[in-house]
Amino acid sequence: MVTTLSRRSMIGAAGLLGLGSLPACGIAPAYVPAERRSVPDRSESDASLVFSNWTQYIDVEEGSGRRPTLEEFTERTGIAVEYSEDINDNDEFFGKISPVLAQGGAPGRDLMVISDWMAARYVALGWVQSLDRANLPNVTTYLDPQLSRPAFDPERAHSVPWQSGITGIAYNRKALGREIRSTGDLWAPDLKGRVTLFAGMDEALGLLMLAQGADISAFTADDAYRAMAQVQKLVDSRHIRRFTGNDYTSDLASGAAVACQAYSGDAIQLKAENPDIEFVVPEEGGELWAESLMIPDRALHKRNAELLIDHYYQPEVAAELAAFVQYICPVPAARDVLAGSADEETAALAEEPLIFPTDEMRARLHTMRDVTPAERPGFHQVWGQVAGV
Template identity: 65%
Template sequence: MSRRSLLRSLGAGSAGAALAGCGVPAAYVEPGDRSGPDRSDSDHSLHFANWPLYIDTDDEDESKRPTLDAFTRRTGISVTYTEEINDNDEFFGKISPALMNHQPTGRDLVVISDWMAARFVRLGWVQEMDRSRQPHVAAYLDPQLRSPAFDEGRLHSVPWQSGITGIAYNRAKLGREIRHTSELWADDLRGRVTLLSGLDEAFALLMQGNGADITRWTADDFHEMCEQVARHVRSRHIRRFTGNDYIKDLANGDVLACQAYSGDVIQLQADNPGIEFVVPEEGAELWSESLMIPNLAGHKRNAEKLVDHYYEPEVAAELATWVNYVCPVPAAREILASSKDEETAALAEDPLIFPDDAMRRRLAIARDITSEERTGFAKKWNSIVGL
């Protein structure tokens, strides 16, 4: 099971979503109120909150994390690493009371999906990073990820890992290729297709299939996509909407094609080479889950050092061999290619970890759903999905 297999679909009625969707004015924190005393010089530690199964572990002792251990040996900074983020909205609800009330969260570094990171940036809940302390980020961050709409210039965020939402299908059982999103609606796939249930996870690929530019999509694009999906629900073409349980459906043959995440498919292919992942000709969504430093973090400079550590190509390569998502450090590819281990070297040629130029031309980062749009759009989507 991959890290992203633990995601749950968007809960539009959750307290956290309601707060962010309404853009409560009192929750906004002015730039001058975001930083606090930094104890990094006297306290060589930091608290790093991440998702489960999202970092390298030692083969013989899973409690050891080689890339983190290397950072501590090099810098003397100890890292308290917690796998406490199981859902974006749930984590939002956990730390939002502190952030709203101008209190520290007890965490110096967190990893959240970019659509949720957009909320934190809008609310002023995260600090700008000092890039002068992060030369490896400046040198090696993937150019395609450098300036998302929600955080132009990546002032507040740095990708931890990236990925692609595309189409996975069982070519061996289907007996043909899939090259376009519209092919999901072919007659021979009736009742054998699943889509992702979460609005933020699903909408971009479906809009791209209709020809929309997801970097600047409109309300008309959204409603056209919803009407299309609703028609296929009524005709029972769509088998169901899923979280990451699509993995089981695809593996056992109940489903022949589905929306899927690139990192999951790499792992599925190890057991079933008949499963393929495609970036449709119309395009697919490139997303990230990003490192951010919450307001009033007590070890900001230590956190900035750890972020930069993971942008050293050798470290990024070591992490990439474990998580199998799109590596945000393209220079890590050469490190893997030079490995004497054949399986490791093969990862350098996998376009789902290091997309080639042809694939990159079909990838785009979707603009975020704004706080003004979210309540109405989530209500409409959830009524179709049955949430």
């Protein structure tokens, strides 16, 4: 089993940066109008493309290092893929690519995977191109309906989910001696000093607002500040052990924390290493998110990139990828492919709700709208004081 420390968990406190902080870094975000986003496509004459992704986010054959699903694409289409694991942090990557995109330069890549809260900024700034749906028949047929209309891109005109996940709660049931069913259960007296929350505001806030009954797809500033005020009280009473990035997994594994905000993408590995670890979608709801494929402005091989996107929406290919990375698969039809596997371990993944959520679990999943540029400075100021980052 692959160690899948979540891409979102790598963000950590760096998620506190955003468009509001960019001028201080000497980067002035600039909107690019539609007529300046494309260049003549070289796909017909140049059978290649450059794909930027996160580490450990694609299937790799043990020993050889081959990436089978990419090789299948090249064999089927003749298109060579230069695959680069050069995205380590959403803000860091944004800072690297934003001067080029803002000034209309060549991005040096044709396809990239960006977390949804950051993807919203690329779309709002006009830094990604509209997708040609004629090149995406498998996406049209097989995309999970629950992921098809995010607030930042309601028609999925600029983005297609690569993989998805849930922000919920992980806890050590044996150490706690009882179940956790809601986020409010984290505030019980016997968990004082034994709970961690995410340091990144974009990562932490959705679950906290859901716990207070907010509709996170249309939350208000009052909803956000109310949730932060509650956390401030918990900080003041020393109920919160600390705010974390991806190191929440080590706190939970070592016993330093008994319960925490967590990502479903980490939970399968955590439970494999310690069967006492449970992951729960709270009764009042968990946050459903995705990390999406997008084509940056002035990409040289747009059609080739769209063909690669559609390749991964074939159920057989989606199943192969899901079996390796073990995040929520954006292609529900891949479940039947895995269920039919002759390998018992692979077939069992079809019944894993953190890869293919049950209907009951889906009913409790909610997608959070993006924090707007106008809201972000005020939210960050308060959250920074609360979380101490």
